[in-house]
Amino acid sequence: MQIIKAVYINEIFKISKKKKITSSLIFLLLSVIVAAIVVYSLNNFAGVSVTGSSEFSVMVLTILSYSLFPLFTAFICIDMFAGEFADHTIKFTLTGPASRLNVFLGKILAIATFIASNLIVVAIFSFLFSLFLNGGISNPLRIIISYIMAFLPIFIFALTVVLISNFSRGTTSAFMFSIFVFLVFVGLSVAFPQIKSFLFTSSFDWYKLILGSYINVGKIFRIFLILLGYGIMLFAAGYYLFEKKDI
Numbered sequence: 001m002q003i004i005k006a007v008y009i010n011e012i013f014k015i016s017k018k019k020k021i022t023s024s025l026i027f028l029l030l031s032v033i034v035a036a037i038v039v040y041s042l043n044n045f046a047g048v049s050v051t052g053s054s055e056f057s058v059m060v061l062t063i064l065s066y067s068l069f070p071l072f073t074a075f076i077c078i079d080m081f082a083g084e085f086a087d088h089t090i091k092f093t094l095t096g097p098a099s100r101l102n103v104f105l106g107k108i109l110a111i112a113t114f115i116a117s118n119l120i121v122v123a124i125f126s127f128l129f130s131l132f133l134n135g136g137i138s139n140p141l142r143i144i145i146s147y148i149m150a151f152l153p154i155f156i157f158a159l160t161v162v163l164i165s166n167f168s169r170g171t172t173s174a175f176m177f178s179i180f181v182f183l184v185f186v187g188l189s190v191a192f193p194q195i196k197s198f199l200f201t202s203s204f205d206w207y208k209l210i211l212g213s214y215i216n217v218g219k220i221f222r223i224f225l226i227l228l229g230y231g232i233m234l235f236a237a238g239y240y241l242f243e244k245k246d247i
Helices: 002-016 019-044 055-065 068-086 090-094 100-134 140-165 171-191 193-198 206-210 217-244
Strands: none
Touching: 002 068, 002 100, 019 055, 019 068, 019 100, 055 068, 055 100, 055 140, 055 206, 068 090, 068 100, 068 140, 068 171, 090 100, 100 140, 100 217, 140 171, 140 206, 140 217, 171 193, 193 217, 206 217
16 A cells, blocks of 8 residues: 555656646636636626526536546546656656556556546636625535536546557557547437447536436436446556556
């Protein structure tokens, strides 16, 4: 456990030094600000009520879950795997006392921390702007749970990118193929709605199931099991390729 912790801290340190982290936080903050300006303008100058007191945070979460969150997550995952193999810096990590399993776990935990940090930043600022726009937030607990639920499908996408990064020959091919897979899954959910529930991309907004007057616990649990199954398979496949990859 101490080795995994050491690897995790090392990966967090490496992530914190990347310019992509600063860029992602700036873009996320700007996205919330732009959304707030648009909503404020429509509410006060166009007379159009776009969101309620709690819907602004949900609106921002929905938009970012299908855009910036997956994009920035893909960048980090590719840097941590395909990028380090491409520039051979992975040798310094793999030649240390930590096994490949410990290194893989440490990297996955660091990615999970990155995703959670992005969600926390957006949640805080969207809450603040909700107070400014509406003077309060109705059902704050449900909004918080929504942001917590949003973590899982984004994390599943991260594991998908990790899998792709471990059989790609470079960062560009890994990024392009990751985007291709994401678009294919989204396209399949639109073209074949009967299989939509089995595609993890269709659950990016599954938190909406708790926002209505009726909460379908059975459906939420079924989606959770599907995502859990994706997570187990992608983690195992990603680690297998990571274990077999030459440095």
